[in-house]
Amino acid sequence: MITVHHLNNSRSQRVLWLLEELGVPYRVQRYERNAKTMLAPPELKAVHPLGKSPVISDEGTTVAESGAIVEYLIERHGQGRLAPRAGTPERLRYTYWLHYAEGSLMPLLLLKLVFGRLRSAPAPFFIKPVIKGIVGKVGQAFIDPNLRQHLSYLEAELAKSTWFAGEELTGADIQMSFPVEAAAARGGLDGRYPRLQAFLERIHARPAYQRALEKGGPYGLIES
Numbered sequence: 001m002i003t004v005h006h007l008n009n010s011r012s013q014r015v016l017w018l019l020e021e022l023g024v025p026y027r028v029q030r031y032e033r034n035a036k037t038m039l040a041p042p043e044l045k046a047v048h049p050l051g052k053s054p055v056i057s058d059e060g061t062t063v064a065e066s067g068a069i070v071e072y073l074i075e076r077h078g079q080g081r082l083a084p085r086a087g088t089p090e091r092l093r094y095t096y097w098l099h100y101a102e103g104s105l106m107p108l109l110l111l112k113l114v115f116g117r118l119r120s121a122p123a124p125f126f127i128k129p130v131i132k133g134i135v136g137k138v139g140q141a142f143i144d145p146n147l148r149q150h151l152s153y154l155e156a157e158l159a160k161s162t163w164f165a166g167e168e169l170t171g172a173d174i175q176m177s178f179p180v181e182a183a184a185a186r187g188g189l190d191g192r193y194p195r196l197q198a199f200l201e202r203i204h205a206r207p208a209y210q211r212a213l214e215k216g217g218p219y220g221l222i223e224s
């Protein structure tokens, strides 16, 4: 039986969604973020040294890193579903988005989150204007224009096909769901990006997505 080590409000929600799409039995081991720091509890380090979520255990094998988990589960349980056939152009797109989600888009969204928090972090009153100035400058000069560029790129990609890797839902869409949801929560995904908004509506309407929410517990985006 697969165990998903699931942290509340986190990337592991998409692993639950993938397992629901695959119809594979699994159990959920829940972990709660520290309410103040939003970090994972130390028990997760007993599962994997980095103590991050998601991580899964499957018959003595431990797999961390959401892209690796998506590949592992689809390879083992997909039976041809949720990944384009090897050697096709769709397969290359699938691989690209699997890496892009965590390698290119999430770092920007994390910067957005961290700099946003700096703005309200406790600091001596005379330092606060300095912090605000730096946060504003980094946002204007780097984070916000980069995010706009990425969101416009994704919007244009979804004009080419219904899903990120073609006409069928794949693991790439599941992997991309978290950064797109994070962008909707804090990254400026608004009415300028109707295809991305439609992507979110489509995935949220899927019965497997909704079952995953029931299994994972409340999912309010998104802290790290």
Ligand SMILES: N[C@@H](CCC(=O)N[C@@H](CS)C(=O)NCC(=O)O)C(=O)O
Residues within 6 Å of the ligand: 007, 009, 010, 011, 012, 038, 039, 040, 041, 051, 052, 053, 054, 064, 065, 066, 067, 102, 224
């Ligand atoms: N690139 C990793 C990121 C893992 C990660 O940072 N997970 C967050 C949850 S979304 C986490 O565990 N945060 C709690 C912490 O850092 O203590 C992946 O995709 O699995």
